[in-house]
Every structure is written in structure tokens, then in C-alpha cells.
Amino acid sequence: MTDGWGYRRPDDDDWTATQQTPPAVAPPASFWWSDALNDPWRDPHSPVALVPPAERVSAPVPEPLAEPDPTRRRTLWTVAGVAVLAGVLAGVLGGAMGVRFSDDRAVAPSVLGQAAATPQRAPDSLAAVARMVLPSVVTIRVPVEGSVSLGSGFVASAEGHIITNDHVVSGGSGVASVIFDDGTSSPAKVIGADPESDVAVLQVQRKDVRPALLGDSDAVVVGDPVVAVGSPLALRGTVTAGIVSALDRPIATNTDDGGNRYYAAIQTDAAVNHGNSGGPLVDAAGQVVGINAVIKSMGGSEESAGNIGLAFAIPINHARRVADEIISDGRAHRTVIGAEVEEAFRGPAGGVRLGEVVAAGPAAEAGLRQGDVVTSFGGRPLSEPTDLIALVRKTAPGEVVQVAYKRGPTSHNASVTLVADAD
Known part of the structure; x- marks a missing residue:
């Protein structure tokens, strides 16, 4: 065993x-x-x-587990509670710091520097001028012989009258579509147009229009800042800035029916392109001082013409007078001096030689005769026949203008009271 x-x-x-x-x-x-x-x-x-078995060596019996001391048990629970509380507080503090730092990074990344404060723009800043004028500027679309003529314009009265260029609406059927700065559109009716001054008036039937402020173009001086607003190349709401480069720049262009357009323009270097026609040229106060109408270009054709810093606007005093006559009478009245000019004359000292002088007309009443060479009109020197015609058209009927002229070697001055044509 x-x-x-x-x-x-x-x-x-x-x-x-x-x-x-x-x-x-x-x-x-x-x-x-x-x-x-x-x-x-x-x-x-x-x-x-x-015989009894040899005494066996038993394995050591483990000591029984003793109950912990109550005081020690309370100490352990206290330590555990403090540890949990410290963990909670650390989590809350860490989360708060994380949110704060993440917000700071979202507002101003430390790598790129601090964000600048929102700029406070002056009332006469370009941004303020644009904000003032844009709600009054419109894009004009006119169906013309299977195509669409595109131009600009601006609201000039609370009754919905819109001023634009004649060449924007000419060739159409008398109806147009007007798109406002907020994207809404309305049908418009052509009230009337004057091809010679290149001014036309449309009207929309809506009451929520915002008329532009009309300024005084006679108060404009060379060097004044100006802003051109319109839809060049169908880019609605385009704003460009420049200065007044020259005043009373004589402009003569051809009309669709073979006639001529004349006006003494405001020249500007603000960027103007196809589609700006009829849009406003405004001053630093946001007031309209001209209507953008013509550009000079180095392009070989009108279609390839682009801005080179030579743009011309019809003075608003001239355009407003024509628009008022169109609205009240249905047509504009040309201002005349009562004499024709010799297109071929080019004197060594400049000047414009008069051809036929209308009997009892303004020139004849002032003592001018055929063959006299007018050297200045209202203090402005003349060198081309277009100069005299443009300045006469700009002046309102009834105004008295000082004219300097030569008759042979003798110089003379005269006061001429201009009148509207009889047609």
C-alpha cells in the first residue's frame, strides 16, 4: 500500500x-x-x-484574510473620492480651455496673426458711394432684329422714369426689359428719345423704385473722383472708379439713320466698356453727374473696342433738360445759334468760321455775320466746327453766352441769347 x-x-x-x-x-x-x-x-x-506512515511535510497553509481596519477603510474611500473629484475638475477645466482655444483659433489663427477689426467706411468712400447708387442702376435689354441690345440706365424719378442712351434703345420696337440690382425685372416702355443728344427715357410700372440723386455737372472740375456703374459685357452691377480727365470734350458720332450726335462730354479714365452705355457717372457724393456714352479705343472695329482709359459721358445738366422735354413734350428741343459752320475751314490760329447766318436769328441779333471766325464760346477756345456745335447743344435755350470772334484782323465780343429750334 x-x-x-x-x-x-x-x-x-x-x-x-x-x-x-x-x-x-x-x-x-x-x-x-x-x-x-x-x-x-x-x-x-x-x-x-x-507501521505508521512517515510524517509528511504539509504545504504551508495561507494566512486567512483579515478584515481591514475600519479607519483604513474610511481613508481609502476618502482618497478614492478625492481622486474622482480631481479627475472631474480636470476634465471640466480641460474642456473649457479646449473650447476657448478652439474659438480663438477659429477667430484669429495664431500662425497668421490677429484678425483686424471690421473697417468703418467713411460716407464719401467708394464703397459707400457704390452702396448708395447700385439700387438705382438697371440693366436694359431691348429686342433688336432677332438679337438683343444690351445697355445700362438709372432710375430718375419716383414714377419709374429711367434715363439711358438713345443708341441703347434705337432699332427696337419701343419695349424693353429692365433688370434691377436685386435681380428682379420689369417690362419697360420707351417714352421718347433724342438721337442727336443720345438721350432716351423709359418707364416701368412699379412703385418700389429708388431714384438716383442728380448732381450739377457744371460744378465738376478736372481731377474730381468719379465712379461709373453699369453692366459692361452683361456683368450686372459693375463698379469702376477714376477721375475727371477733361471737361467739354466735343463728341460727334453717327446715328443709325445717318445723322450726327453732338455733345460736350465729361472725359474720365474710369473703366467703361460695351454695356456701360446709359449707366450713370457719379461723383464722390453719389450724385449723377453724367451718362456714360462713348469710349475711344485702339480696336479695329466697334465690336473689338475695349477700355483704354478714354471714356466720355453726357453731362447730366444736358441730359436732364433733354429728358424733361421728352417726358413733358414727347420730344427734345435743340438749342441753336442761328448760323451754319464751314466744315472745311481750318485757320492757322484755330477758330470756327461761320457760313450762312439766319436772319433775325441769335447770331444775327448779336451782330455776327457770314465769314466771321468765332474763337471762343462761353470762354472756351474753339478749334473744330464740332466744338461750337457741341457747346451750343449743351447750353439751354434762353441762356446768354459771351462769344469772341474775328472779322478780318479785328477782334470783337458779343452776347448771344440762344434759342430752341423751331422744329
């Missing part, structure tokens, strides 16, 4: 004794499988006896 008492066979006489007290015998020197001579089962006559 491998457990319990060790069994040995006793002598017959000692049976009782061995039953009461087991003999103290030494354990075998070695196991039976390694010492065959001492194997009790090999020799049946060998004495055997039951």
Missing part, C-alpha cells in the same frame, strides 16, 4: 504485542523497486509488520 499504515508480517509469539504497540522500525533504505532484496513480497517468510 502506498498510504495509511505500512503492513509487516509479525512472529506468532509477538502478535499480541505488535497489535497493541507498533514496533519502531526504521523505514527501508530505499524503495522496493530499487532494492529487490528487501522487498517483503519477494520472500513470503520474511517478517512483516504494520
Whole structure:
């Protein structure tokens, strides 16, 4: 057996004794499988006896877990609570700092520097002028022989009157489409036009129009800042800026019916292109001082013409007078001096030579005669026949103008009262 008492066979006489007290015998020197001579089962006559097993070395018993000290337990809970509270506070603080820093990065990235404050623009700034004028500026589309004529214009009255160029609406059927700065559109009717001054008036039937402020073109001087507004190349609401380059620049162009247009223009270097025609030229106060009408270009044809800083506008005093006559009378009245000019004359000292002088006309009443050479009109020197015609057309009927002229070698002055033509 491998457990319990060790069994040995006793002598017959000692049976009782061995039953009461087991003999103290030494354990075998070695196991039976390694010492065959001492194997009790090999020799049946060998004495055997039951002996108690050798004392075994037990494995160490672990100490029982003791209940923690109540004071220590409270200390542990206190430490744990403080740790949790500290974690919560750290999370809240970290989140707040993260939001703040993320907001700061969104407003002003530290890498690119701080964001500037919103600029406060002066009332006479270009931005303020544009904001004032744009709601009054319109784009005009006129059906013309299977195509569309495109131009600009501006609202001139609370009744919906719109001023533009005659060459924008000429060739049409008298109806047009007007597109406002907010994108809304309305049909418009052509009230009337004056081909010679290149001014036309349309009208829309709506009450929410915003008329532009009309200024005084006679108060404009060279060097004044000006802004041109319109739809060049169909780009609605385009604003360009420049200065007044010259005043009373004589302009003569051809009309569609073979006639001529004359006006003493305001010259500007503000960028003006096809589609700006009829749009306003405004001063630093946002008041209209002219109507953009003509550009000079190096292009070989009118279609290829583009801005080179030479643009011309009809003075608003001239255009307003013509528009008022169109609205009230249905037509404009030309201002005349009562004399014709010789187109071929070019004097060495300039001047415009008069041809036929109408009897009882303004020139004749002032003492001018055929052959006289007019050298200045209203203080402005003359060098071309177009100069005199344009300046006369610009002046309102009834005004008195000082004229300087030569008759042979003698110089003279005269006061001429201009009148409207009889037609």
C-alpha cells in the first residue's frame, strides 16, 4: 500500500504485542523497486509488520484574510473620492480651455496673426458711394432684329422714369426689359428719345423704385473722383472708379439713320466698356453727374473696342433738360445759334468760321455775320466746327453766352441769347 499504515508480517509469539504497540522500525533504505532484496513480497517468510506512515511535510497553509481596519477603510474611500473629484475638475477645466482655444483659433489663427477689426467706411468712400447708387442702376435689354441690345440706365424719378442712351434703345420696337440690382425685372416702355443728344427715357410700372440723386455737372472740375456703374459685357452691377480727365470734350458720332450726335462730354479714365452705355457717372457724393456714352479705343472695329482709359459721358445738366422735354413734350428741343459752320475751314490760329447766318436769328441779333471766325464760346477756345456745335447743344435755350470772334484782323465780343429750334 502506498498510504495509511505500512503492513509487516509479525512472529506468532509477538502478535499480541505488535497489535497493541507498533514496533519502531526504521523505514527501508530505499524503495522496493530499487532494492529487490528487501522487498517483503519477494520472500513470503520474511517478517512483516504494520507501521505508521512517515510524517509528511504539509504545504504551508495561507494566512486567512483579515478584515481591514475600519479607519483604513474610511481613508481609502476618502482618497478614492478625492481622486474622482480631481479627475472631474480636470476634465471640466480641460474642456473649457479646449473650447476657448478652439474659438480663438477659429477667430484669429495664431500662425497668421490677429484678425483686424471690421473697417468703418467713411460716407464719401467708394464703397459707400457704390452702396448708395447700385439700387438705382438697371440693366436694359431691348429686342433688336432677332438679337438683343444690351445697355445700362438709372432710375430718375419716383414714377419709374429711367434715363439711358438713345443708341441703347434705337432699332427696337419701343419695349424693353429692365433688370434691377436685386435681380428682379420689369417690362419697360420707351417714352421718347433724342438721337442727336443720345438721350432716351423709359418707364416701368412699379412703385418700389429708388431714384438716383442728380448732381450739377457744371460744378465738376478736372481731377474730381468719379465712379461709373453699369453692366459692361452683361456683368450686372459693375463698379469702376477714376477721375475727371477733361471737361467739354466735343463728341460727334453717327446715328443709325445717318445723322450726327453732338455733345460736350465729361472725359474720365474710369473703366467703361460695351454695356456701360446709359449707366450713370457719379461723383464722390453719389450724385449723377453724367451718362456714360462713348469710349475711344485702339480696336479695329466697334465690336473689338475695349477700355483704354478714354471714356466720355453726357453731362447730366444736358441730359436732364433733354429728358424733361421728352417726358413733358414727347420730344427734345435743340438749342441753336442761328448760323451754319464751314466744315472745311481750318485757320492757322484755330477758330470756327461761320457760313450762312439766319436772319433775325441769335447770331444775327448779336451782330455776327457770314465769314466771321468765332474763337471762343462761353470762354472756351474753339478749334473744330464740332466744338461750337457741341457747346451750343449743351447750353439751354434762353441762356446768354459771351462769344469772341474775328472779322478780318479785328477782334470783337458779343452776347448771344440762344434759342430752341423751331422744329
